[in-house]
Amino acid sequence: MLTQIIGYGAGITTAIAILPQVTKSWKTRSTKDISLLWTLIYLFSMLLWVTYGILLKEIPMIITLSIETILYVILLGLKIKHG
Template identity: 40%
Template sequence: MIENIIGFAAGFLIAVSMIPQVIKSYKTKSVEDISPLMLFVIGIGTALWVIYGILITSFPIIAMDGFGFLVNLILIYMKIVYRK
């Protein structure tokens, strides 16, 4: 039980850590300072965590890294839409 709480807390903090960047990018319509390589690496990393979570049937890993992957996809979308 405690391991699930720790897993949710860790995953939640990592996933929401990108939300301020999404908000800033949306408000400024600028994503020039966001590295495409960083977005790619984070996307691959979170996707692999989701796959790992599925393989070991760990809901905290699947849920939190799935959310992190979604936030990363939003940033990638913004990078494409707001590019100059």
């Protein structure tokens, strides 16, 4: 029970974490300090995580990871736009 709560807490917190980065990059229109390679590798890992979630049929995992993936796609878009 406690293990599950910590697991869900970890998943949700990881997904939320990138939100302040996306809003910061959106507002400042400056992303030069952000590594393009990081966003690309991280996004690739997200695709693997979503696939893993689908194979396990873990709906909460699929939902939180999908939200996280969307946020990283937005960040990647901002990085490509602003350099």
